[in-house]
Amino acid sequence: MAWMAWTTPTAIFFAVIATLLVIFTILAIKVPETPRVGVLRIETTRGDRLFITLLGSAFINLIWLGLEVGPQPYALLVCLIYAGAVFRWV
Structure with missing residues (x-):
């Protein structure tokens, strides 16, 4: 590397x-799998939910850095909670 x-x-x-x-x-x-409709009212598959999770996690980390909320590893915990919510309800 x-x-x-x-x-x-x-x-x-x-x-x-x-x-x-x-x-x-x-x-x-x-x-x-067959697509399912969640809270966003759009059909999503596992791959769609993964993409939404990665995109949202990027924004969470940028906001975390920009607002200086706390140590960056805590943003990972927020991202994991967000990922769980996306895969459960979206």
């Missing part, structure tokens, strides 16, 4: 995203 000047947290971040994509691809092949 030194050739790209990546830090360890950056490499872990992208590895987690890649792993999630592989897991969701395997799930889509092994256990196909």
Whole structure:
């Protein structure tokens, strides 16, 4: 990773995203699902909910940094709660 000047947290971040994509691809092949309608009143699949979760988590982290709410690891806890809510109700 030194050739790209990546830090360890950056490499872990992208590895987690890649792993999630592989897991969701395997799930889509092994256990196909039908779209469902949640609180947003749009049809969503697992992949759609993953995208909504990643996008929302990015905004949560940017707002957390911008408003200096507290230590950044606490933003991860907020993101995990948000992800649980998205996958449950969206």
